[in-house]
Amino acid sequence: MTAPTHPAHLQADVALALGDLALDVSLDLPLGATIALLGPNGAGKTTLLRALAGLQPLDAGRVVLDGLVLEDTAAGVRLAPEQRPIGVLFQDYLLFPHLSALENVAFGLRCRGVARTEARRRALAWLDRVGLGDRAGARPRALSGGQAQRVALARALATDPQLLLLDEPLSALDAATRLEVRRELRRHLASFPGVRLLVTHDPLEAIALADTLVVLEHGRVVQAGTAADVSARPRSRYVAELVGVNLYRGAGGQGTVALAGGAALHSPAAATPGDVFALVHPRAVSLHRRAPEGTPRNVWKGVAGSLDLEGERVRVRVAGPIPIVAEVTPAAVAELALADGGEVWVSVKAAEVEVYPA
Amino acid sequence: MTRPSRGQPRSVPVAAFALAAVAALFFVLPLAGLIWRAPWAAVGRELGAREVRQALRLSLVCSLWATALSLALGVPLAWVLARASFPGRRLVRALTTLPMVLPPVVGGVALLLAFGRRGLVGQYLDQWFGVRLPFTTAGAVLAETFVAMPFLVITAEAGFRSANRRFEEAARTLGARPWTVFRRVTLPLVAPSLAAGAVLCWARALGEFGATITFAGNFPGTTQTTPLKVYLLLESRPDAAIVLSLVLLGVSLAVLVGLRQRWLGSA
Numbered sequence: 001m002t003a004p005t006h007p008a009h010l011q012a013d014v015a016l017a018l019g020d021l022a023l024d025v026s027l028d029l030p031l032g033a034t035i036a037l038l039g040p041n042g043a044g045k046t047t048l049l050r051a052l053a054g055l056q057p058l059d060a061g062r063v064v065l066d067g068l069v070l071e072d073t074a075a076g077v078r079l080a081p082e083q084r085p086i087g088v089l090f091q092d093y094l095l096f097p098h099l100s101a102l103e104n105v106a107f108g109l110r111c112r113g114v115a116r117t118e119a120r121r122r123a124l125a126w127l128d129r130v131g132l133g134d135r136a137g138a139r140p141r142a143l144s145g146g147q148a149q150r151v152a153l154a155r156a157l158a159t160d161p162q163l164l165l166l167d168e169p170l171s172a173l174d175a176a177t178r179l180e181v182r183r184e185l186r187r188h189l190a191s192f193p194g195v196r197l198l199v200t201h202d203p204l205e206a207i208a209l210a211d212t213l214v215v216l217e218h219g220r221v222v223q224a225g226t227a228a229d230v231s232a233r234p235r236s237r238y239v240a241e242l243v244g245v246n247l248y249r250g251a252g253g254q255g256t257v258a259l260a261g262g263a264a265l266h267s268p269a270a271a272t273p274g275d276v277f278a279l280v281h282p283r284a285v286s287l288h289r290r291a292p293e294g295t296p297r298n299v300w301k302g303v304a305g306s307l308d309l310e311g312e313r314v315r316v317r318v319a320g321p322i323p324i325v326a327e328v329t330p331a332a333v334a335e336l337a338l339a340d341g342g343e344v345w346v347s348v349k350a351a352e353v354e355v356y357p358a
Numbered sequence: 359m360t361r362p363s364r365g366q367p368r369s370v371p372v373a374a375f376a377l378a379a380v381a382a383l384f385f386v387l388p389l390a391g392l393i394w395r396a397p398w399a400a401v402g403r404e405l406g407a408r409e410v411r412q413a414l415r416l417s418l419v420c421s422l423w424a425t426a427l428s429l430a431l432g433v434p435l436a437w438v439l440a441r442a443s444f445p446g447r448r449l450v451r452a453l454t455t456l457p458m459v460l461p462p463v464v465g466g467v468a469l470l471l472a473f474g475r476r477g478l479v480g481q482y483l484d485q486w487f488g489v490r491l492p493f494t495t496a497g498a499v500l501a502e503t504f505v506a507m508p509f510l511v512i513t514a515e516a517g518f519r520s521a522n523r524r525f526e527e528a529a530r531t532l533g534a535r536p537w538t539v540f541r542r543v544t545l546p547l548v549a550p551s552l553a554a555g556a557v558l559c560w561a562r563a564l565g566e567f568g569a570t571i572t573f574a575g576n577f578p579g580t581t582q583t584t585p586l587k588v589y590l591l592l593e594s595r596p597d598a599a600i601v602l603s604l605v606l607l608g609v610s611l612a613v614l615v616g617l618r619q620r621w622l623g624s625a
Contacts, residue, residue, distance in 0.1 A: 055527050081530040094528040098546040107542070108532035159533060 010163055010195045013061040014051050023047055023219040034189050034196040036210030038203060040238055044219040045199040046091075049165050052197070053088050054081035065195070066162050082111065087156035089166040093148050095140035101127060101151045102136040108159040126154040130188065146177045153188060162194040169198065170205055182208055203242045215239055233356055235277065244310075245281050246324050249358055252276035257355060263321040266297040267353035275358040282315060284352035285326035288345040289336050297350040304344045307333065314338075318346055389607065396604055397597040404601040412579050413587035414605070417564055420495065420583055424502035424563040425510075425556055432510040432559070433552065437540075439511070440518035451515075458508045465504055466572020473500065473573075497574035498581040506563035510555040517551025518544070554617055561613045565606060 010029040017023070023044040029035050037045050050056040052063060054070065057078065063070040065085065071078045087108075095104050106123035110116065127133045130150040140148055149169065156164060169185060170178050186209055189196055200206050206213055207227045215223040215230065215238070223235040234240040240247030250259040253273035257265045265278050286292070292299060302320025309315075313327045316338055324346060333339065397404070404410060439451050457465055473480040473491045483489040491497040521544060529543045530536075545552075567585040574581035576590070584602055591599035 053531050055530070080535075081527070082533045082535055084531075086531060088528070088531040090524070090528060092524075094522075094525055096525060096529070096543060096546075098549075107529070107534070111529075111533035111535075111538055155532065 010052075010063075010065050010197070012052060012063045014048060014058055014063065015060040016047070016051060016056065016058050018047055018056070021047060021219050023051070025216065025219070025221055027214065027221075029195050029197060031195055032193060033212060034198055034210040035212045035214055036206035037197060037199045037214050037216055038206045038242075039201065039216035041201060043216045045201070045216055046167055048216070049088070049167050049197070049199050052163070053086055053165055054079060054084050085160075085162045087159060087161035087164045089149075089152050089156045089164070089169050091168040092172055093140075093152035095143075095148055095152055095155070097140050100137050100139060101132065101143065104140070104151055105155045105158050108155060112159055123154075123158060126158045127151070130154045130184075144177070145173045146181045149173065149181055150184070153185070157188075157192060164189075164192055164194060164196045166196070166198040168200055168202075171200075171202070185209065233277070234279065235358070240279070244315075244325075245279055246285075248278040248280075248322070250276065250278060252278075252355055255350075257353070259322065261321070263300070265322065265348070265353050266350040267355050268350060269353065269355035272357075276355050277358050279354040279356075280324065280348055280352060282325045282327035283313075284348055285318075285324055286347045287316065287318070287326050287328060287332065287336055287338070288347065291345050292347045298346075298348040298353065300346050302344055302346050304338050304341045307339060318344060320346065322346075324348075392600060392603055392607065396600050400597055401601050401604075404598045405605075407598065409578060410587065410598060410602060413582055413584045413602070416495070416498075416579065416582065417584040420498045420502055421506075421560055421563040421566075423499040424506055424566075425560040427499065427503045428507040428510045428559045428563075429552070429556055432507045432555075433514055436511045436514035436555075437518055437544075440515045454511050455508045457505050458512075462505055462566065462568025462570075463572050466501060466569040469497075469501060469504060469569060469573040473497070492573055493575040493577065493581060495574075495580050498570050498583060501569040501573045502563035502566045502583075505566050505569050506559045509562050510552075510559040513555030513558060514548065514552055517548035517555070520551075521547045557613055557617060561610060564609060 009031055010027065012025070012027045012029075014023060014025045014027075021042070021044050025044075025048055027035075037048065039045050047056060051058055052070075058071055058073055060073045062072045062074070064072075068085070069075070069077050069079075070084050095101075096107065099107065102120060102123050105126050106119040109119035109122055114122070124133060124136055127136050130153060132147055132150055132154070135143065135147060135151075140151070143151060149172070153169075170182055173181055182205070189209065198206070198210055200209075211226070213223075213225065213227055213230050214221055215236065217236055217238055223230055223239060230239060231243040234243055234245065234247050237247060248257065248259050248265065250257040250265070251273070252258075252270040252275075255266060255268060255270055257267060257270045257276055257278040259265065259278075265280070267278065270276065270278070287304070291301075300321050302318040302322075302324070305317040305319055307314055307316055310327070312330075314330055314333050316326045316328060316333070318324050318326060326346065328336075328338070336344065338344070405414075435454065439447065439454075470477060470492060472478045473483070475481065475484050475490060475492065480491060483491065491500055525543050525547060526539050529539045534542065565585055566583070567589070570581065570583060571586055576582050576586050582590075584606060588599045588602045588606070591602065
């Protein structure tokens with residue numbers, strides 16, 4: 001049905017309401033790349049994954065994988081989960097506790113009609129690939145977290161799916177094993193030829209494992225692009241906080257960005273009128289105890305709030321007409337007695353305010 | 359009211375202890391009486407008697423059939439009650455557990471009215487198929503099933519409810535059809551509950567008296583199961599009745615010990 005000009009890929013238009021969540025997402029994902037779906041808890045990431053797997057029916061929409069229509073509400077088509085060429089790596093792995101590692105991996109092959117001995121042979125080959133050939137007979141409860149994750153990955157891949165869905169694949173692991181498992185997972189993902197979609201709320205995990213990020217908030221895609229793109233030009237408060245920058249939205253034009261509430265940021269980049277984002281890096285924010293003299297165009301008075309140590313710098317939250325986070329040196333904290341709070345002057349050079357269309 | 363005892367504060371009043379002791383004795387004394395009066399020397403001889411062996415064998419056969427029937431019908435019922443939502447589900451559940459509180463003799467009367475020769479269904483069974491259930495071994499099995507199946511159903515239903523359904527979802531993403539999911543994932547996950555339910559069901563069937571004697575009668579070799587035999591022997595040969603009672607007591611204790619993990623584990 002799909003035009004031959006499209007190579008194998010996943011095309012999904014998903015609309016569904018579930019409790020407080022209203023999911024409305026369009027994705028067009030290429031083969032051979034890992035896409036991370038990043039978003040805060042409750043954004044609808046897992047629901048989207050379940051919808052693609054067929055575990056959650058769509059209210060409206062269409063999902064096409066490599067020319068195969070998985071679901072099309074307009075046409076009344078809906079393939080059951082077991083009919084979809086999809087592998088899922090669940091957050092808590094969900095290895096069947098009553099089956100051995102080998103039987104877990106062979107399960108999908110058996111369900112798809114592969115003969116018992118052949119299924120076991122292929123399952124064992126998969127366990128070997130993830131380095132667990134010697135644990136074939138072990139029950140899931142005897143496996144470590146990292147091993148269970150690898151068995152679950154082997155189980156998901158053993159049926160040769162065309163789409164691999166990973167739901168927070170590292171979140172069940174402790175920090176020490178996470179690093180090692182992540183490297184391993186990255187290697188296995190790279191060798192999987194189909195579409196790879198990873199769900200996570202951990203930006204580090206997303207950047208480490210994925211080529212492209214899709215940011216989901218309140219059931220909608222707010223931003224998509226490479227990690228560099230997304231962090232250079234955040235398009236939501238959530239992303240700005242992940243990246244650690246100050247982000248404002250306002251009306252641009254004539255060298256200023258007018259923010260809601262009456263305040264304005266001056267920037268030579270705000271030349272064209274329209275709805276824009278203004279981004280200020282915390283390192284570009286200076287704090288003073290007295291009104292500064294000189295060139296900065298953006299100066300206002302605020303109240304110093306909480307301090308956070310980040311590496312060798314200190315992040316200071318300053319309340320005021322334009323709430324902002326400044327990054328200063330520990331020496332400056334001492335010199336300005338910022339730990340005491342109180343009034344401070346904030347200054348930002350106009351050239352340090354980046355402006356881009358919203 | 360409270361005072362420290364051996365370094366630990368005592369929070370239960372003495373009067374409660376006394377009453378609790380009376381209650382405990384109330385349970386222990388009859389068993390003690392049974393064991394005290396047991397003709398230990400004659401146990402072998404009594405159990406060897408033809409009519410006693412006949413009753414024991416019949417009990418075993420009937421109770422196993424009743425358990426098999428309960429598994430075959432009760433497990434799907436429990437599954438439906440746990441998983442499907444349909445109008446009247448609560449009513450169905452209430453009706454299926456009713457036999458647990460219904461006087462068994464009433465159950466027997468009800469069975470007669472349903473499956474008796476002039477019963478609601480029984481008249482057609484007789485007319486069309488020549489099948490007569492009352493006063494047959496099949497009738498005894500039916501009576502035991504009626505009384506015992508609820509024990510399996512509620513235990514199995516609790517098992518189905520507590521099983522993590524996400525395992526079933528995982529199985530479906532791996533290509534398993536619903537029936538395969540049930541057979542290869544759900545059933546193994548609830549197997550401990552099913553086993554416990556089956557054992558409870560079997561123990562209840564083994565001890566069934568009221569419904570059996572009302573619906574199936576008291577014919578040696580056909581419907582006279584061990585509890586019926588005990589009741590009968592109490593008049594004529596009390597020693598044999600005591601020995602048979604000991605056998606039933608032993609079975610009950612074995613079931614209790616076998617299921618201790620489930621019910622006495624944390625107590």
